[in-house]
Amino acid sequence: MKKVYIETMGCQMNKSDTERMLGMLSYLDYEETKNPEQADLLIVNTCSIRQLSEDKAFSQLGVWGKWKQEKPALKIGIAGCVAQQKAQSIFKRAHYVDFVLGTHKIYALPEIIEKINRGEKVCECTETNSTEDDLAVKYGIKRVKGVNAWIPITEGCNNFCTYCIVPYTRGRERSRLPETILKEAKDALNAGFKEITLLGQNVDSYGKDFKDRDYRLADLLRELNKVEGKFRIRFVTSYPTDITDELIKTVVELDKVCEYFHIPMQSGSSEVLKAMNRRYDRETYARIVKKVRDMVPDVTITSDFIAGFPGETEEQFQQTLSAIDEFELDYSNLAAYSPREKTVAAKWVDKFIPEDVKDERFQRLNKKVQENCLKSNLKYVGREMEVLIENFYEHKGKMINTGKTRNFKTVHIPCDKDLTGEFVNVKITGAKTWYLQGEIK
């Protein structure tokens, strides 16, 4: 068998694409290696959300290009969002690359491998309006071993937030068919996975594009919840105004669906939200979060924020700080604004915030997120919670199991036995900024 090494950058969607590529490649007699120096085929699966990740991808290619001088049979490919965006031009920048594979046609990989083995250079970055579910089923998926299976249910996005490159790299929103999603979920559960996370840039708009049926995320959750056995269901990411009452009710009613929503706010200022082309203001976001909290007991709500969006004033930035407090957000991912080619905001050069100001705002946001995270964790001390164990490792001479509660809190549990994949009842004995401490009941 030949060996393939894939370097995966960026989000869960890319990790899921890597699992699909490994599935197809195993069908072509390639086995995965964790050591790139042993590989016959090297692929970098790229992210273009920030300039830094793009630079990292090209520097990785540069190293591999040098290896190819010593080993001319080595094949090198680039996939993911940078590939989709830069297409043919990659061959000019990195002449040793054999193929460029965009995000729309990862299922063309077997054909591409055949062509590059005949000595051709291939660029496959055409956009499609469909998902190619039948091929995913045919080739299978090589999931990274663990307890959580990530299953994409939508691809792309129609929202065109002014800072975001996703609609340009992943295309318009397309929903996968429920029957293929359910098959993939059942296969993962039969293979021993204990948690299914339904994935999409905008997961709550699942099914909006179906012409032949009225079938939405709540329907999919109901069908998945009926599958026999003990397991958990999650879904990410939720666009605030797409969260329907029906969806929230479904989360409350279904025993396997966990009490967790990831609802990116991006800024606490209504003016900045407007400039970002987000379709809500601060008050609307507040109403949605309140409704979710009122209806779903013990729910964890996490968010995303950008520091230093073009034109953001100190006062507007402070509204972001106050939003984290006011909406009691349990955790937030943070990013300093990074202009991306093709996006609207990237053209507002005269409004760019100086790097040092952006960094300083990022640090203040980070501090605020940490304070709120600890506050949120402290609420659970003394409670008994069910934890799904995900990892087992040694720390300072002690063996630790770590896992997640239903509401996505990480818990560290000292215990000599490896309980990975098990559901255990745990008494929460302490709280740190990023995790809870617990002991098995």
Ligand code: SF4
């Ligand atoms: S909703 Fe906005 S931020 Fe999210 S993927 Fe779509 S365009 Fe990007």
